[in-house]
Amino acid sequence: MIAGSSLDSVLLTDLYQLTMLQGYFDRRMEKTAVFEFFVRKLPPKRNFFIAAGLEQALAFLENLRFTPEELDWISSQRSFHPEFVRYLEKLRFSGDVHAMLEGTVFFPNEPILRVTAPLPQAQLVESRLINLIHFQTLIASKAVRSVLISPNKLLVDFGLRRAHGAEAGLLAARASYLVGFAGSATVLAALRFGVPVYGTMAHSFIQAHDDEAVAFDHFARSLPQNVILLIDTYDTEAAAEKVVQLAPKLERDAIKIKGVRLDSGDLADHAFKVRRILDDGGLQDVTIFASGSVDEYVLARLEEQRAPIDGFGIGTHMDTSADAPYLDCAYKLVEYDGMARRKRSEGKVLWPGRKQVFRRYDDTERMIGDVLSLEGDRLEGEQLIRPVMKQGRRLDDPLSLRGARERTLRELKRLPDALKSLDAAPPYSVTVSEAIQDLARRVDARQAQSERQDRQSGKGP
Amino acid sequence: MIAGSSLDSVLLTDLYQLTMLQGYFDRRMEKTAVFEFFVRKLPPKRNFFIAAGLEQALAFLENLRFTPEELDWISSQRSFHPEFVRYLEKLRFSGDVHAMLEGTVFFPNEPILRVTAPLPQAQLVESRLINLIHFQTLIASKAVRSVLISPNKLLVDFGLRRAHGAEAGLLAARASYLVGFAGSATVLAALRFGVPVYGTMAHSFIQAHDDEAVAFDHFARSLPQNVILLIDTYDTEAAAEKVVQLAPKLERDAIKIKGVRLDSGDLADHAFKVRRILDDGGLQDVTIFASGSVDEYVLARLEEQRAPIDGFGIGTHMDTSADAPYLDCAYKLVEYDGMARRKRSEGKVLWPGRKQVFRRYDDTERMIGDVLSLEGDRLEGEQLIRPVMKQGRRLDDPLSLRGARERTLRELKRLPDALKSLDAAPPYSVTVSEAIQDLARRVDARQAQSERQDRQSGKGP
Numbered sequence: 010m011i012a013g014s015s016l017d018s019v020l021l022t023d024l025y026q027l028t029m030l031q032g033y034f035d036r037r038m039e040k041t042a043v044f045e046f047f048v049r050k051l052p053p054k055r056n057f058f059i060a061a062g063l064e065q066a067l068a069f070l071e072n073l074r075f076t077p078e079e080l081d082w083i084s085s086q087r088s089f090h091p092e093f094v095r096y097l098e099k100l101r102f103s104g105d106v107h108a109m110l111e112g113t114v115f116f117p118n119e120p121i122l123r124v125t126a127p128l129p130q131a132q133l134v135e136s137r138l139i140n141l142i143h144f145q146t147l148i149a150s151k152a153v154r155s156v157l158i159s160p161n162k163l164l165v166d167f168g169l170r171r172a173h174g175a176e177a178g179l180l181a182a183r184a185s186y187l188v189g190f191a192g193s194a195t196v197l198a199a200l201r202f203g204v205p206v207y208g209t210m211a212h213s214f215i216q217a218h219d220d221e222a223v224a225f226d227h228f229a230r231s232l233p234q235n236v237i238l239l240i241d242t243y244d245t246e247a248a249a250e251k252v253v254q255l256a257p258k259l260e261r262d263a264i265k266i267k268g269v270r271l272d273s274g275d276l277a278d279h280a281f282k283v284r285r286i287l288d289d290g291g292l293q294d295v296t297i298f299a300s301g302s303v304d305e306y307v308l309a310r311l312e313e314q315r316a317p318i319d320g321f322g323i324g325t326h327m328d329t330s331a332d333a334p335y336l337d338c339a340y341k342l343v344e345y346d347g348m349a350r351r352k353r354s355e356g357k358v359l360w361p362g363r364k365q366v367f368r369r370y371d372d373t374e375r376m377i378g379d380v381l382s383l384e385g386d387r388l389e390g391e392q393l394i395r396p397v398m399k400q401g402r403r404l405d406d407p408l409s410l411r412g413a414r415e416r417t418l419r420e421l422k423r424l425p426d427a428l429k430s431l432d433a434a435p436p437y438s439v440t441v442s443e444a445i446q447d448l449a450r451r452v453d454a455r456q457a458q459s460e461r462q463d464r465q466s467g468k469g470p
Numbered sequence: 471m472i473a474g475s476s477l478d479s480v481l482l483t484d485l486y487q488l489t490m491l492q493g494y495f496d497r498r499m500e501k502t503a504v505f506e507f508f509v510r511k512l513p514p515k516r517n518f519f520i521a522a523g524l525e526q527a528l529a530f531l532e533n534l535r536f537t538p539e540e541l542d543w544i545s546s547q548r549s550f551h552p553e554f555v556r557y558l559e560k561l562r563f564s565g566d567v568h569a570m571l572e573g574t575v576f577f578p579n580e581p582i583l584r585v586t587a588p589l590p591q592a593q594l595v596e597s598r599l600i601n602l603i604h605f606q607t608l609i610a611s612k613a614v615r616s617v618l619i620s621p622n623k624l625l626v627d628f629g630l631r632r633a634h635g636a637e638a639g640l641l642a643a644r645a646s647y648l649v650g651f652a653g654s655a656t657v658l659a660a661l662r663f664g665v666p667v668y669g670t671m672a673h674s675f676i677q678a679h680d681d682e683a684v685a686f687d688h689f690a691r692s693l694p695q696n697v698i699l700l701i702d703t704y705d706t707e708a709a710a711e712k713v714v715q716l717a718p719k720l721e722r723d724a725i726k727i728k729g730v731r732l733d734s735g736d737l738a739d740h741a742f743k744v745r746r747i748l749d750d751g752g753l754q755d756v757t758i759f760a761s762g763s764v765d766e767y768v769l770a771r772l773e774e775q776r777a778p779i780d781g782f783g784i785g786t787h788m789d790t791s792a793d794a795p796y797l798d799c800a801y802k803l804v805e806y807d808g809m810a811r812r813k814r815s816e817g818k819v820l821w822p823g824r825k826q827v828f829r830r831y832d833d834t835e836r837m838i839g840d841v842l843s844l845e846g847d848r849l850e851g852e853q854l855i856r857p858v859m860k861q862g863r864r865l866d867d868p869l870s871l872r873g874a875r876e877r878t879l880r881e882l883k884r885l886p887d888a889l890k891s892l893d894a895a896p897p898y899s900v901t902v903s904e905a906i907q908d909l910a911r912r913v914d915a916r917q918a919q920s921e922r923q924d925r926q927s928g929k930g931p
Contacts, residue, residue, distance in 0.1 A: 024669025139631035176635030208485025334795035342674035
């Protein structure tokens with residue numbers, strides 16, 4: 010066991026990548042391979058995806074290398090031979106990447122990432138590339154639903170504690186900010202990505218004091234710039250009354266109460282009552298922030314009830330994408346050594362070749378349909394897949410998080426209204442071009458011929 | 471933005487921990503606090519949980535400190551004052567931890583972790599402790615269902631790519647091994663935890679060759695110790711025939727085919743056909759391994775059909791706990807400064823005080839009921855909560871992963887049969903002792919009195 014190996018390790022991969030790499034190495038199969046990442050289908054009740062995670066994916070490719078400790082471990086496994094380990098020592102990612110930029114709306118079977126590299130390199134990176142792109146795309150595609158329902162509310166990611174591990178917590182903060190959240194409670198997301206960070210107090214702060222009103226006073230005087238008081242520890246409305254009593258005393262010391270937070274019970278009911286108490290107490294400027302099992306469905310109900318809530322902490326349901334905790338995605342070989350390829354396993358259709366997505370818009374700049382075709386085709390529409398890495402180096406960065414966030418907001422304006430529903434809408438039109446279908450027929454015919462020859466000749470290897 | 475800050479950062483926390491800590495610091499509230507972690511309720515169709523993640527939680531506590539870069543960032547936020555930052559610089563975790571050992575079966579409202587430490591320390595660690603314990607417990611409790619359904623099959627974690635980020639992938643490998651999986655495809659889990667690692671080949675390996683039979687041959691000669699051939703890229707049964715043809719040729723070079731893998735289609739149907747082809751070809755020893763959207767429900771169907779499958783790769787559904795992607799868990803203050811506490815927010819009941827769980831067994835060593843009581847009570851039964859850390863240092867390690875794995879297997883033997891079902895069984899008996907109910911009444915009375923005094927005196931802070 011090597012305790013020091015970090016989560017960035019190139020060995021955060023599936024063993025079969027290494028066994029296949031030795032197979033490729035032994036046969037010098039190092040010609041150019043093309044792999045594409047795509048999602049096969051929409052989860053129930055979803056109408057589109059938002060691409061996210063490219064920044065982390067490219068950083069992973071740029072930094073790919075085996076450490077001496079990792080090479081030692083590989084050497085210690087009897088499956089791997091010394092020449093192969095020496096080869097791994099020098100391995101770097103020197104390929105090209107094309108992708109949809111982060112924040113782009115996309116649909117099933119549209120590739121959002123294409124890796125073009127010597128076969129072993131393009132193969133080795135599969136597990137972690139999927140892991141990175143899948144998760145942020147999953148969360149971005151979930152979080153954007155809350156943004157669509159409550160575009161004018163302050164939405165804050167509260168999900169770290171029940172996110173699946175450290176990286177999920179951190180990257181969920183990034184992915185939700187990318188699609189329009191105001192920020193996150195996760196401090197590290199501020200350091201790493203510049204995500205604005207929000208925070209108030211927990212019930213324990215109240216409970217550790219013998220008196221709730223004293224707890225409010227202490228908190229306000231310690232954090233005078235950001236006084237948001239949690240009022241549901243014992244009796245929500247009684248606590249709101251305490252806030253009203255406290256406000257003028259704090260004001261004498263030039264401290265303003267900014268807001269209160271609800272975290273349990275019927276949020277709409279409490280919000281109406283608390284709003285009334287605050288208003289009657291002259292605290293019209295004090296905002297109400299709510300949390301506790303909030304997701305886009307809860308937001309929709311609260312919007313319908315016109316609950317007087319100014320902002321929401323959205324946690325577990327978003328950070329785990331609870332109603333659809335994974336996407337049916339894949340990273341598949343579509344070309345090797347100049348020949349288009351495709352797998353034909355049952356129930357899993359894959360289009361061969363290097364693809365491009367052409368998107369058309371109507372006069373009002375709304376998306377009206379995509380065509381999935383081959384790179385180099387000259388079709389109408391915006392080409393969504395662009396070069397982002399050349400020979401292992403990122404191209405000039407169109408990828409900053411702030412840029413991706415602005416892109417998402419532009420994209421949402423171009424999204425057909427029907428797709429903004431929380432329920433499944435009639436699917437958006439994605440046509441597979443004649444050029445791709447032709448290519449698929451040729452690839453299948455070639456494969457069938459090879460099978461026939463095998464059978465006729467009784468040819469084994 | 472500080473690019474270098476790692477996922478181990480103490481700032482992988484919620485901002486409110488820092489704001490509360492400043493509040494505690496300003497009032498010198500550093501008396502002993504007791505927090506407990508528990509799960510409020512079972513997800514649908516679940517009958518018990520398996521405790522996991524303690525090892526990582528204790529490592530987190532032992533290593534807790536603020537780096538100079540982190541302190542610089544905190545200093546740069548106008549909410550925090552310099553004396554507080556100097557205090558953080560020296561902050562370490564010096565508390566005690568009591569816990570159920572990893573691999574222990576537990577039920578709703580039973581604490582599995584108790585932190586006893588000066589209030590700021592016990593508070594600060596909340597977010598990451600929940601994040602660590604929640605995730606591994608979630609996965610262990612999911613994975614064990616597959617172990618119960620197919621105890622004699624080789625079960626391997628295949629979930630890295632769709633796990634939620636790097637740490638989830640790595641720790642899912644650990645948590646599933648802990649409950650009885652044979653191992654994982656995730657290489658880093660071998661380096662970090664000594665989890666046995668398994669791997670075969672991907673479709674891309676087949677596709678990159680012009681001929682499937684040649685791909686099989688190349689793979690077998692490159693990895694002669696571990697020849698498992700993926701046979702569903704084009705036509706599963708045709709590929710099985712190729713395996714039969716290939717076997718004698720490899721045997722001449724002393725290479726044995728160990729198994730084949732199915733990854734799509736009707737797994738039972740293919741398994742029966744492939745088994746027949748292999749047997750007819752004299753390959754009775756070649757095993758069949760299956761993967762592709764497998765979970766405990768698929769296993770149950772395949773067991774019922776007596777599908778001749780020897781092992782399974784179980785991925786996405788387990789690593790995301792897809793049918794229950796989070797647990798309703800909490801880490802709550804139950805005592806401060808010698809006084810038991812509890813929160814009374816609607817719909818979220820919490821028992822006060824330091825608790826112990828007493829478990830009784832019948833003559834055949836089956837669990838027959840738990841009593842949730844207070845520490846120090848002298849009740850019948852095994853006491854499940856034990857000291858594991860004293861003054862910030864781990865006690866002698868009863869926590870090795872191998873030990874936890876053996877504990878789980880013992881626990882499963884003691885589990886009532888009804889609870890092994892994939893559907894919800896009548897709940898296991900967990901009684902709340904009279905001692906706890908008494909304490910709760912006293913805590914509530916104390917709180918109510920304090921509220922009355924507030925109202926009578928018009929007392930504000």
